[in-house]
Structure formats: C-alpha cells, structure tokens
Amino acid sequence: MKSLFERLNELNPVEEIEPMDVSDLEKKAMKQRVRKKINQQRRVPKIWRNVAVAAVIGIASVTTIGFGFPTLASQIPIVSNIFSVFNEDQNGLYTAYEEFATDVSESQTSNGVTITIDRAVYDGKSVTLTYSVETEKELGQESGVNATLDVAKSSGSGGTSSPLQKVDDQKYVGLITSTPMLDEPQDTIQVSWSPRSIDNYDTMEEIKGKWDFQFELEAVTGNGQDVKQSVADKGIEVSLDTIRYTDISTVIEYSQTVEASIAKEYEWITTDLLIQDNLGNEYFSNGNGGVSEHGQDYQWNTTIKKIDPQATELIIIPEVMLAKGSNAAYKKKKLDPIKVKLNR
Known part of the structure; x- marks a missing residue:
C-alpha cells in the first residue's frame, strides 16, 4: 500500500479533484490540510515535508x-x-x-x-x-x-x-x-x-x-480531561480520547478506525474535526498529523485556541475525507456530533 506521502505527491488538486462549494472556514481548513505533513510510521527515523500551496517538497541531500x-x-x-x-x-x-x-x-x-x-x-x-x-x-x-x-x-x-x-x-x-x-x-x-x-x-x-x-x-502547564466518547457510521468510527487545556491552547487527541471493507474501497481516509462551543464560537482545527501502523487506522491530535472561559460544552463533528486513489476525486462524510462537557 502506498503511504500518504506518496499519494500526496501524486495529487494534482487543480486538474484531478472535482470542484466543490465550500465555506470560508472550510477553505482555511483545506489550506491547512494541504500544508499538513502526516507522519505515517512504525517508529522509524523522522520524516518531514515543507508544503507550499499544493506542492509537497521532500527533503533532499x-x-x-x-x-x-x-x-x-x-x-x-x-x-x-x-x-x-x-x-x-x-x-x-x-x-x-x-x-x-x-x-x-x-x-x-x-x-x-x-x-x-x-x-x-x-x-x-x-x-x-x-x-x-x-x-x-x-x-x-x-x-x-x-x-x-x-x-x-x-x-x-x-x-x-x-x-x-x-x-x-x-x-x-x-x-x-x-x-x-x-x-x-x-x-x-x-x-x-x-x-x-x-x-x-x-x-x-x-x-x-x-x-x-x-x-x-x-512545557506550558496545563491539565487534561479524559473523554472516551465515540461515534460510528457505516464502517468508520472516530473516538475523542483526551483534551488538554493550557494557558495558550487546547489540544484534542482522537483516533480513527476503519473496517476492512471500507479500507479496501478507499485508499485515502483522513479525519478532521469541526469544533464549536455551546456559545456559538467556532474553533479552527490546526491539525498536528497522526500516527498509523498500516495507513487507515490513525491516532490524531489537533490544536485549537483557548476555549472561551464562559463555554461549558464543545460540539465536535468528525469530518471524514475519502478518496479511492491519489488521482481520484474525494468525498466528505460528516459523522454525528459528539458533545463534550468541559472539565477544566
């Protein structure tokens, strides 16, 4: 199976992905996803990618x-x-x-x-x-x-x-x-x-x-909250694992598991989070990448800004992107919202 790096390197988003109507927030999220380096490894030496617009640039000697x-x-x-x-x-x-x-x-x-x-x-x-x-x-x-x-x-x-x-x-x-x-x-x-x-x-x-x-x-001091809440639909499950609160940011760790039949149909499956609080504030998710043993099930984490101190709940919608190959159009699938009572 090709790594996500190889699939990203082959991707031509201008010519090979069908255009979709997206909001300004989704445009920001997509821009960040394109620049994101996803680290897929089995405890191997470090790999890095600098990304500009839609080009993935590998480190050369x-x-x-x-x-x-x-x-x-x-x-x-x-x-x-x-x-x-x-x-x-x-x-x-x-x-x-x-x-x-x-x-x-x-x-x-x-x-x-x-x-x-x-x-x-x-x-x-x-x-x-x-x-x-x-x-x-x-x-x-x-x-x-x-x-x-x-x-x-x-x-x-x-x-x-x-x-x-x-x-x-x-x-x-x-x-x-x-x-x-x-x-x-x-x-x-x-x-x-x-x-x-x-x-x-x-x-x-x-x-x-x-x-x-x-x-x-x-490390900036902070405290953590175990969440252990999940949502699943048609062979894809996303679990919110922990939330860490610090004076500068909030880090959310989550995992993605995919049934074998879905993994066989789609070569590229990634999950981002759409996040807002009970006051209506939206939080841009700055993904930090993920770790996988075989390219479909991932441990992810993402950083958002400090949560409004008056907020008591986060509403998190996992958004899964699926593509059948590097040159194929992708589709997005939103799972049901997960509501998390904040314990800071």
Missing part, C-alpha cells in the same frame, strides 16, 4: 556552503511579535503564544543569509517556533526553510512549516509547528533545528547553507 556561528541577536527585532503575523490566518490560534513563549534570540549566518530564532513554545504536545531570515536575495512569495525540528527522545514528528512572509526589504519571518512522538510526556525537552537550505517553491531554487540551533523548552 544538499552540499552546504559556509558555516554558521551562533550569536545572541542584538539587533532590534524585525517584528516585535512574529506570532501576530500568522495569527489571522490561523483564526486567532496564536493570540496567547507571545506571552508564554521562551525568548531564544539566537542568530547564525551562512552563505550570506542570517537566520534568527525569535521565540519558541512547547504546550506539552507541540513545539511552535518563530524565526526571521535576512538575505539580499529575493525569496518570492512561496518560500520556506527546509528543515525539521528534532526533539531528543522522540521517535518521529509531524507538523507544518508556513511559507515565509516578507515584512521589509530583505527581511522575512516564518513559523514552524512540530509534534514529536514521545513515549511519555516530558516537562522539559531538548530541541535542535539544523536548516540546510531555503527553498523557493515557485522556482524550485534553493539557497544552501548550514545553520545549527539547540535550545531547551519547558
């Missing part, structure tokens, strides 16, 4: 040029709060991140390009990092740093890497989210980030270099 020398960033920040640059696109997800993030402020220069890690935060499940790039070369509107965030003691990771946003002449900012696969929760994690190129996804050009960062993060 490159010859590095120049050397990086770490220094504390003494210059005035390019943007005082890089999280705010990406906040609107994520429906306010990063509103509280700046307050709780660790100030890394480390710069390295290689091949004429300076990368500065600004801040990073670990919510107990995912690492989110903001950074800036300074270069005399024009990077274009769809470019990004081609590198994974590696976390010590993890056996794999899944996440997203946003395209760089130009904020001034020769100055860009970016954001990376990574969910390490850890055997047990860690209060403190050791993170390394070693970019080897900056890629222009429009022209397929790259600026090679060597940057190496290492830093430590403490």
